[in-house]
Amino acid sequence: LARQLPRISSGRRIVIIADQQAHRFHGSRLADALDSRFDTEVVLVPRGESSKSLRWVQRLYARFRSFNLARDELVLAFGGGVVGDLAGFAAATYMRGVRWVIVPTTLLSQIDSAIGGKVGVNFRSVKNLLGAFHQPSLVVSDIRTLRTLPRREIRSALAEVVKYGMIADPPLLRLLERFTKRILTGDVALLSRIVARCCRIKARIVESDPRDWGVRANLNYGHTLGHALEACAGGRLTHGEAIALGMRGAARLAEELGYLTPAERSRQDRILDRLGLPRRVSGLNRPAVIDKLLLDKKIRRRELRFVLTRGVGSATVAPPIEETRVHDVLADLLA
Numbered sequence: 158l159a160r161q162l163p164r165i166s167s168g169r170r171i172v173i174i175a176d177q178q179a180h181r182f183h184g185s186r187l188a189d190a191l192d193s194r195f196d197t198e199v200v201l202v203p204r205g206e207s208s209k210s211l212r213w214v215q216r217l218y219a220r221f222r223s224f225n226l227a228r229d230e231l232v233l234a235f236g237g238g239v240v241g242d243l244a245g246f247a248a249a250t251y252m253r254g255v256r257w258v259i260v261p262t263t264l265l266s267q268i269d270s271a272i273g274g275k276v277g278v279n280f281r282s283v284k285n286l287l288g289a290f291h292q293p294s295l296v297v298s299d300i301r302t303l304r305t306l307p308r309r310e311i312r313s314a315l316a317e318v319v320k321y322g323m324i325a326d327p328p329l330l331r332l333l334e335r336f337t338k339r340i341l342t343g344d345v346a347l348l349s350r351i352v353a354r355c356c357r358i359k360a361r362i363v364e365s366d367p368r369d370w371g372v373r374a375n376l377n378y379g380h381t382l383g384h385a386l387e388a389c390a391g392g393r394l395t396h397g398e399a400i401a402l403g404m405r406g407a408a409r410l411a412e413e414l415g416y417l418t419p420a421e422r423s424r425q426d427r428i429l430d431r432l433g434l435p436r437r438v439s440g441l442n443r444p445a446v447i448d449k450l451l452l453d454k455k456i457r458r459r460e461l462r463f464v465l466t467r468g469v470g471s472a473t474v475a476p477p478i479e480e481t482r483v484h485d486v487l488a489d490l491l492a
């Protein structure tokens with residue numbers, strides 16, 4: 158950070174938007190890294206998805222204003238995806254855009270949300286309804302910040318790693334298979350490799366489709382079903398757990414359509430098992446999940462479309478799939 162920041166900004170000041178937890182555990186590391194060359198103002202944001210709101214955006218604008226943040230100065234987001242999306246949105250819109258930097262402190266944000274420039278907040282209980290594309294000028298992932306993350310957060314983020322493996326990177330799957338235990342216990346060297354690989358994949362996909370009209374959709378592997386399950390589960394499933402279920406469902410569809418061999422499908426499912434990700438979820442109502450699926454913003458004309466993998470390591474948006482097939486898949490996932 159000390160080396161890179163002066164290259165990005167000629168200004169002297171930085172507004173740090175920090176997740177309260179991340180700041181509690183690692184704020185002093187961040188302060189040490191920034192040294193005294195920069196004047197900093199820290200805004201602490203409470204944990205949780207409800208901070209991704211216009212109310213918080215307004216609070217950030219007010220702090221930028223009272224700090225007299227100038228256009229050549231920086232916003233720095235320190236925390237997980239919530240703080241990243243919120244700070245990035247405020248940075249995208251304040252004075253038509255000020256530069257910003259992310260120091261992601263969750264595994265999910267290091268491998269996913271910090272890359273790609275999608276920023277935004279929720280509105281009227283619709284996730285990410287308001288947003289922008291605003292690329293950060295720098296992303297610095299410090300793997301050591303992950304030590305204080307709850308194990309469930311790590312597991313859940315690893316579901317997205319399986320996703321990258323399935324859509325683009327078979328060697329990543331081999332890494333997960335060989336070193337499951339060490340990865341789950343937070344091995345820094347292995348997590349560094351994983352984060353780096355995932356960033357490269359996401360950056361490559363985003364570069365070829367920055368505004369999400371085409372291949373960027375492949376990143377939604379497991380997400381069509383996953384989002385519907387997540388929404389219906391009302392907080393009982395983490396995002397990653399829901400995505401794991403979504404990928405199990407998608408792989409079953411892929412096998413039925415001949416896109417995946419039975420062996421390839423069971424390889425994916427075995428990796429998810431080893432990572433401790435769920436096979437099914439109880440207490441959900443199938444018609445409600447189907448309703449949610451049809452509401453998904455990616456669904457055109459009530460057609461159920463899914464990203465499916467063709468073999469391990471490549472993905473495509475498959476032609477629409479009949480509702481009855483999807484019912485069968487859900488019957489498996491809903492215990």
Ligand SMILES: NC(=O)c1ccc[n+]([C@@H]2O[C@H](COP(=O)([O-])OP(=O)(O)OC[C@H]3O[C@@H](n4cnc5c(N)ncnc54)[C@H](O)[C@@H]3O)[C@@H](O)[C@H]2O)c1
Pocket residue numbers: 176177178179182183204205206209236237238239240242262263264265266269270271272273274275276284285302303304305306307310
């Ligand atoms: N912009 C994108 O492309 C993109 C992609 C995926 C997800 N997202 C968004 O990201 C958000 C989810 O991100 P997330 O999973 O990072 O959640 P999060 O930001 O809510 O962080 C999860 C929890 O971890 C805590 N935390 C953060 N760093 C910590 C640390 N080092 N040690 C201990 N605890 C720590 C937080 O306080 C929080 O309670 C969602 O809002 C989602 O919409 C955005």
Ligand SMILES: [Zn+2]
Pocket residue numbers: 317380396400
């Ligand atoms: Zn996801």
